[in-house]
Amino acid sequence: xxxxxxxxxxxxxxxxxxxxxxxxxxxxxxxxxxxxxxxxxxxxxxxxxxxxxxxxxxxxxxxxxxxxxxxxxxxxxxxxxxxxxxxxxxxxxxxxxxxxxxxxxxxxxxxxxxxxxxxxxxxxxxxxxxxxxxxxxxxxxxxxxxxxxxx
Numbered sequence: 001x002x003x004x005x006x007x008x009x010x011x012x013x014x015x016x017x018x019x020x021x022x023x024x025x026x027x028x029x030x031x032x033x034x035x036x037x038x039x040x041x042x043x044x045x046x047x048x049x050x051x052x053x054x055x056x057x058x059x060x061x062x063x064x065x066x067x068x069x070x071x072x073x074x075x076x077x078x079x080x081x082x083x084x085x086x087x088x089x090x091x092x093x094x095x096x097x098x099x100x101x102x103x104x105x106x107x108x109x110x111x112x113x114x115x116x117x118x119x120x121x122x123x124x125x126x127x128x129x130x131x132x133x134x135x136x137x138x139x140x141x142x143x144x145x146x147x148x149x150x151x
Contacts, residue, residue, distance in 0.1 A: 010036030026104030058091025072150035
């Protein structure tokens with residue numbers, strides 16, 4: 001693990017038979033991401049998840065447990081199951097939504113869990129692990145942390 005890699009933290013938030021995601025259009029690509037983003041200096045993984053989800057979605061969440069660690073050439077990402085405590089979905093006001101944002105389109109979305117295999121949910125290795133774990137264990141996903149590397 002290299003100290004120069006960007007560290008990110010993301011949340012997995014269930015809503016009925018759906019999960020919360022961010023729909024993205026960027027560089028002629030359309031894809032979905034788990035909510036979250038880059039950790040700030042001195043910030044813990046769970047503090048990052050809470051801050052990012054509030055900024056992007058307007059939701060207060062409580063991280064319950066880490067379920068995945070994903071590593072690629074550029075970053076290490078930590079994925080937590082989170083409880084939605086309060087807030088109105090889609091009321092985030094982070095920098096993603098500023099008019100001068102040059103990083104494409106951001107739209108908070110709910111996606112049906114059963115649709116995940118046919119959606120471009122990033123990273124695909126985590127989408128696959130999530131879908132398999134959900135089918136085996138339901139919303140608890142797994143009892144240990146699964147380390148997933150870019151295929």
